[in-house]
Amino acid sequence: MADPLRLGEADAGELLTLQRAAYVTEAQAHDDPGLPPLTESLGELVEVLRDRACFAWGTRENGRLIAAVRILVRGESAEVGRLVVAPDQQRRGLGRGLLLAAEARLPVTVKKLTLFTGEHSTGPLRLYPAVGYRETHRTPEQGYHLVHFEKTRAR
Template identity: 50%
Template sequence: ALVRRAGALKGDEAAVRAPGRVEQVVARALAAAAELGADPDVVERTYRAMVAAFVDLELRAHAPGPPGPAVVLAPLRPGQVGELLTLQRAAFTTEALLHGEPALPPLVQTLPELEAEVAALSAPGAGAVLAACAGERLVGSVRGAVAGDAVDVRRLVVAPDHQGRGLGRRLLEALEAALGPGVRTATLFTGALSTANLRLYARAGYTEDRRGVVGGVPVVHLSKRLHP
């Protein structure tokens, strides 16, 4: 029964487009899991991963057609947080499939959690949250948290139909420039199996520091010297 309910998600466009609807879909799935005696944790992780996959498919549907408007980078506006959550889930679906972990933090983060994170990082001196927009559509983002003279680069995401165009590197460079000369080092980590990400970071000047495991996922820690 849960599999049939999951299949019905493909016809639920609201769940693909609105984070609030995603929470309603997950709540209904958990109620059904309780009735059927299924493990609620497994059900929630699976449903969130499936919703993210459908978001990915929805965004890929934009790929055909003539070139769109130029992509402009600017600080993320508060009204864009919901769209960022949708984009984040789409972008990290591939990572979840690649590493066999449907409960990656970017996929299970809730809208209130993301709103709080964006607000905190947008405070003076705390960091930055950047958005890449093609017209009114959010097609990329990156955020950084400053601690002392270092910035922790977080959740660089690019819409599937805008990947391979240098947007990821533009976002990284814009974040580095936005932080000022007092921030001397940038650090980040990515999945050890994410070869495309590793190539991007290498081209952007990041070098490997060490390897480890975060949340059961093998990762590579990298850093870049921004200022002497």
């Protein structure tokens, strides 16, 4: 996998398109078309990308954005979100590689990473424990549960 690229405001439109394409199957699996990644507006995404606490990374292939992740850093904690891979590029290890590369580029002050996914998200539910995340708890959502994970960084 190529080194991830830092994403910014100029990438917002393409990132939003990738995000929506990647989350359609999640919405179907959870019978929830109102998932936040599908309803987020371009303006909202631009605001997130402007936040200095947001570290957004992506992978491009032949100029096309094919994978992305956002990590919001809050002191010693960081929340991983919106790890997405283009539907036609899945099962190539892009999500895993990008997540690990993004984690490695976080400030050394970050000690703990958290994330969540839906209980019917089979790919992420396999991926996160495989890269060191452990399930901490589940919370009810509209007809399903969110599965929360945590990872402590060794430094």
